[in-house]
Amino acid sequence: MTNDTHHVPLLGPALILQAVVALVGAVVITFTSDHSPLVGLVVFAGVSFLLAAGQLMTAVSVAAWPRARVALAIQVVSSIAAAGIAAAFLGGDRTTLTLCVSIWAGVVALTSGLAAWSITDRAVSRDFFILAGLAGLLALVEAALPLSDVYAVGFLGAYFAVFGVFSIIAGVGMSSFSRRPNRTEEKK
Template sequence: MATARDAAPERAQYWVVPVVRGLLALVPAAVITFSQNHSPAFGLLVFGAWAIVSGLVVGALAMRLIGDRGIRSLFLVNAVVTVAAGLLAVTVPGGLPFLLYLVSVWAAVTGFVELYAGLRARGRTQAARDWIAAGGFTALLAIVFLLLPPDAVTAVGLLGGYLVILGVYLVIGGFSLKWATAPGAAASGTEQHS
């Protein structure tokens, strides 16, 4: 069992990454849910602020807690793309077409990269199923935003819905990772100190 854990691309404390990522997604989801303003400018502001903070925080945590260089580089790509999309959202004046285009391009790139990371790590880590699911959710968001009729209320509402689903899924997945590794770590007694 120790060799299977050593082969995993993430470190034992990795469970913190999906929990933090999920909590960060729930904040803008709540903002969108409780706001009556679903304009494109509001959607861009909320998406941009979330993307900048999430990209920086989750990217830094992933860089620290993912040991496999290949998987770590994929999550670095996602962090950079997410921060760049956030900066574009808050600095470039744009309406509904820009919101739909920016979110769909961001979701297509980051969704595919995370899906690929999950497929690449499948069988080596329990986190792979969460990467596959989160990548799938995000790629699905890209398709929905590409096919969406131009309606700001629907677009911003769907962005909020995506963030709720992603946030809840990642928090549950993160704690599941923590609880799945806890008995093995407690039994060996040595893994907790490393």
């Protein structure tokens, strides 16, 4: 494993794009007084659909690791499917919301973990493992804890906020790494 990120110049902007979408979802949930399943499903449908664009950009940017690209492509499909399911069941109750969110988060955790495992760059791999852990935690909390409507929607908003902040930090870090010359280039 190395710490050479010069071959992933689009990964930083892709993570920042995902972060902006997630932070918008977090702000909407935070400043909406109604934390009903309807609000949760609407925000989740919008955010997961828009996250798919950033996830697709991420999948394209990890071309150096074909297994990671496949895992992230599966993540794109699952986000679009989850958005469609959430939009189709907007009248659903808390169970609909928690099932939709926890299954999506489980798939995101699994695919991010597989991507992290197959990426040979330590910095990129570490960031994907952290993203996998965050999504796995959301899946467990939404699926395993007996939640009220307020907590179910609130935990979704909290996940979006933490994911967004971490993704901005990781994206900015990867963008600055990709602008730095390699050690071999510095010696020339």
